[in-house]
Amino acid sequence: MKLPYERPTLRKLTAGMPNKFGPRAGARAVTALDGVAVAELVARFGSPLFVLSERQLRRSYQAAVRAFGTRYPRVQLAWSYKTNYLNAVCRVFHQEGAWAEVVSGMELEKALGNGVPGPHILFNGPGKRRADLERACEVDAVIHLDNADELHLLLDVAAGRARRPRVALRVNLDAGIVPQWDRFGFNLENGEAWQALGRVACSGRLALVGLHCHIGTYVLQPAAYGAAATKLAALARRCAQELHTAVHYLDLGGGFPSTNTLKGAYLPATDTVPPLDDYAEAVAGALLGAGFPPDELPLLVLEAGRALVDEAGSLIGTVLANKRLADGRRATILDFGVNLLFTSFWYDHHISPTREFSTAAEPTVLYGPLCMNIDMLRESIALPLLAPGDIVVVHKVGAYNMSQWQQFINLRPNVVLIDQAGQPHVIRAAETLEYLQQLEAVPAHLL
Amino acid sequence: MKLKKNIATSEAGFVFNPATGDSFAANPLAADILARTKAGQEAAAIKADILEHYDVAPGQLEKDWDDLLAQLREFNLLD
Numbered sequence: 001m002k003l004p005y006e007r008p009t010l011r012k013l014t015a016g017m018p019n020k021f022g023p024r025a026g027a028r029a030v031t032a033l034d035g036v037a038v039a040e041l042v043a044r045f046g047s048p049l050f051v052l053s054e055r056q057l058r059r060s061y062q063a064a065v066r067a068f069g070t071r072y073p074r075v076q077l078a079w080s081y082k083t084n085y086l087n088a089v090c091r092v093f094h095q096e097g098a099w100a101e102v103v104s105g106m107e108l109e110k111a112l113g114n115g116v117p118g119p120h121i122l123f124n125g126p127g128k129r130r131a132d133l134e135r136a137c138e139v140d141a142v143i144h145l146d147n148a149d150e151l152h153l154l155l156d157v158a159a160g161r162a163r164r165p166r167v168a169l170r171v172n173l174d175a176g177i178v179p180q181w182d183r184f185g186f187n188l189e190n191g192e193a194w195q196a197l198g199r200v201a202c203s204g205r206l207a208l209v210g211l212h213c214h215i216g217t218y219v220l221q222p223a224a225y226g227a228a229a230t231k232l233a234a235l236a237r238r239c240a241q242e243l244h245t246a247v248h249y250l251d252l253g254g255g256f257p258s259t260n261t262l263k264g265a266y267l268p269a270t271d272t273v274p275p276l277d278d279y280a281e282a283v284a285g286a287l288l289g290a291g292f293p294p295d296e297l298p299l300l301v302l303e304a305g306r307a308l309v310d311e312a313g314s315l316i317g318t319v320l321a322n323k324r325l326a327d328g329r330r331a332t333i334l335d336f337g338v339n340l341l342f343t344s345f346w347y348d349h350h351i352s353p354t355r356e357f358s359t360a361a362e363p364t365v366l367y368g369p370l371c372m373n374i375d376m377l378r379e380s381i382a383l384p385l386l387a388p389g390d391i392v393v394v395h396k397v398g399a400y401n402m403s404q405w406q407q408f409i410n411l412r413p414n415v416v417l418i419d420q421a422g423q424p425h426v427i428r429a430a431e432t433l434e435y436l437q438q439l440e441a442v443p444a445h446l447l
Numbered sequence: 448m449k450l451k452k453n454i455a456t457s458e459a460g461f462v463f464n465p466a467t468g469d470s471f472a473a474n475p476l477a478a479d480i481l482a483r484t485k486a487g488q489e490a491a492a493i494k495a496d497i498l499e500h501y502d503v504a505p506g507q508l509e510k511d512w513d514d515l516l517a518q519l520r521e522f523n524l525l526d
Contacts, residue, residue, distance in 0.1 A: 005503035007511035008477035010462065010518050013470045324514055328521035360474035385474070387507070 006385050009362055027361070027384055030352040030393045033314055034418040038354045038391055041416070046430065047318040047391065048336035050402060050415040054092055056312035057398075058420070061096045064304055067276040071284035072300050078122050080254050080305030081107040083399045088417050088427035089309065090114045101254075101303040102141075105132035112139060122251065122301070124170070124212070126184060133157045137165045144168045144212050144251075146185055151196060158205040168210030168251060169197055173231050175215045175224040184214055188231060194238075201243040208245050210301070211236055214253030218262065218306070222274050225252060226282030233290035236298060249299035252283055256302075258310035260347040260396050268350075276307060306399040313398025315341060316354075319390045320369060330364045332386055337368015337375040340412065341394060342404040344377045351377075354391045357384030370409045402428075407436060448490055448516060449526045456481045464524060471522060476501075477515060 031038055034053045041049060061077065068075040078101040079093040085107060090100070091114055100111035103125030111121050118139030123132075126146045133154050136143050145151050145167050158165050170185025171193045186193040200206050215228050229252060236247040256279060261269040287300060317336040325331050338344055351366070361382040368375040386392070405412055411431040416424045455463040460478035462471040473481060476497070483493050494512065498505060519525045 002502040003500055005497075005501040005507075006474060006476060007507075008474060008480050008515045010471045010473050010477055010515075010522060012522060013472055322514070324517050324521075328518065358474065 006358055006360065007387065009360065009385060011360075011362060027351075027353050027357075027382070029354055029356050030395075031354055033316075033393070035422045036418055036424055038316060038393060041424065042316060042318070042391060045414045045416055045424070045426065047316055048334075048340060048413045049316045050340075050397070050413065051314045051316060051424075052086075052089060052398060052415065052417045052427070053312045053314075054417055054419045057089065057092045057309065058096060060308045060311060061093055061098065064276055064302070064308060065097075067280040068284065068300065068302065071280045072287060072297075074297055074299045076249070076299055076301050077308075078120075078251075078301055078303045079308070080303045081111060082403055083305030084309050084313070084402050085110055086402055086415060086427055087114055088425070089398075089402075093308065099301075101305075105129065105135060108132065108135060108139075108141060119166070122168070122212075122303070124184075124214075124303075128153075130157065133165075137161060137163075140166065142166045142168055142209060144170050144185075144210075145196070145200070146170050148186075148196065151199065155203055155205055158203075161205075164205060164207040166207045166209045167200060168212045168249070169193060169200065169208070171211055171213045171232065171235065173213055173215070173228060175228040175231075177216065177219065177221055177224045179216070181214065181216050185212065188235065193235065197235075197239060197243065197245075201239075201245050208239070208243075208247065210249040210251055211239075211247055212251035212253065212301075214303070215255060217255045218257045219255045220257060220273065222278040222282040225279050226286045228252060229283045229286035230290065233287055233292070233298075237291060246296070247298055249301050250287070251301035251303065254303040254305050254307075256304055256307035258306045258396060258399060260310060260343070260349065263346060263348055265348075309398035310396045311398065313396065313401065315394040315397045315401070317392055317394065319386045319388050319392065321388055322386070325365065329380075330362045331367055332364050332383070333367045333369060334377065334392065335369055336413075337370045337372075337377065337410075339368065339370060339375075339406045339408045339410060340401065341368070341377060341397060342401050342406070343397065343399070348378060348381075349397065350395045351381060351383070352393045352395065353384050353386065354393060360385060372409075407431065411436060448484055448519070450481065450484050450519075451524060451526050454481075454485075454524055456485060458482070462524070464522075467523065469522065471524075480515065 033051050078099040080101045099120040100116045101122045102108045118141045121141040123136050123141045124144045171188050172182045172185045173188040186196045200208050211232050232250045239245045239247050257273045259269045259273050317334045321333045323331050363380050364383045366377040414430045415428040417427045418424050460473040
């Protein structure tokens with residue numbers, strides 16, 4: 001029997017300060033996802049392949065509910081559709097009890113199609129059209145007002161309706177972090193939000209039911225959520241006292257991080273991202289200390305997305321080729337690129353081999369298959385000596401990739417969900433050229 | 448392939464260039480190839496021996512051999 005082969009390679013040794021912190025160096029082989037062998041998944045569904053774990057989706061949801069629900073008595077999660085609006089994923093969260101948070105007319109229809117009652121749909125987004133507002137009124141979704149033009153458009157839409165549209169006001173505020181997100185909603189500190197609330201209350205055409213803010217994305221400071229909750233609670237109490245309007249819910253938005261490591265971060269996110277409990281502690285502490293009578297505590301709504309779905313998603317891919325760059329660096333070309341792994345623009349994704357290798361590793365640039373210079377997945381990653389045909393797994397890709405992916409140069413692949421019994425199900429079939437071209441038309445003179 | 452005369456190698460895969468002070472870690476197969484090269488063995492004989500003992504296709508070995516040469520050139524270890 002012949003010896004296992006690994007290509008001959010040299011690694012230059014560089015002197016520097018050793019780092020005794022951080023996780024174990026070196027890649028560990030991941031041979032199965034949720035108990036299903038990676039090789040079997042590739043054989044059945046091809047490569048590249050997105051894989052979602054139903055077990056992890058539910059686990060993450062329940063962990064979030066537990067973190068907030070054990071600290072505050074009235075909590076409701078609203079699944080952020082844009083993070084991953086594959087129907088199977090949405091339905092898992094709705095089965096768990098999530099409402100829907102949508103940001104377009106298309107997402108509103110998807111939520112309705114997934115059986116979410118209109119009153120359990122929160123309609124955010126800065127670009128609602130008249131038709132979107134009319135549809136939201138028709139199904140009694142809660143419209144989160146973003147700007148004055150939208151408010152006046154909705155007042156117009158609401159005129160003559162038997163039922164007053166239910167609205168919440170989107171508020172942007174200084175939560176003590178930079179950058180301060182001020183592009184969504186009405187500003188609190190300059191009085192714009194209060195002015196808008198007065199107009200809503202006085203109009204007689206709209207029913208104010210909530211206040212909303214979304215302070216940012218991948219926010220690493222739980223205290224910022226505490227600050228936002230304090231300000232939103234004070235605004236709600238002012239509504240009750242001065243406008244005689246009871247605010248039923250406070251929506252603290254989303255922006256909770258996952259444990260993906262941001263580009264440029266010195267330590268891995270698993271070492272630096274605060275647990276969801278810290279965010280829950282900050283928010284619950286602020287709301288419980290805001291002075292609401294115990295029987296008038298507002299419902300706390302959270303529009304979690306990334307924190308619920310990122311960890312449940314994996315992307316399986318295959319090495320197509322290796323090459324050496326002009327400066328001597330190793331480069332590996334995979335069968336997926338930024339077209340599928342959009343989040344590689346933000347994260348240094350953790351990538352594992354799927355078979356055992358020796359401990360030898362080489363700093364490698366990871367490229368996708370696109371004929372575009374931007375198609376770089378990792379600028380430098382220490383990987384074992386992968387050969388063409390080797391399979392790799394990218395971890396924590398559940399958020400945004402399956403909604404922001406692009407049909408560009410290559411078709412989009414299968415997406416499978418592994419159910420809690422370990423059975424894989426295709427939840428979105430691989431695209432075909434026919435699918436891609438079905439909306440195209442060629443003028444007669446070009447036929 | 449001809450290694451510079453002053454390059455020091457060890458069985459464990461440590462490679463040292465005293466002219467530049469650079470040092471390198473070679474994986475077991477690269478260390479073996481360098482040792483044989485230093486001992487004056489011809490490339491064809493080394494490759495034949497690898498093909499006989501390792502689970503690798505000739506085409507793959509040729510590609511990897513070229514890649515090793517590229518690395519040795521990049522690291523300034525060849526004459």
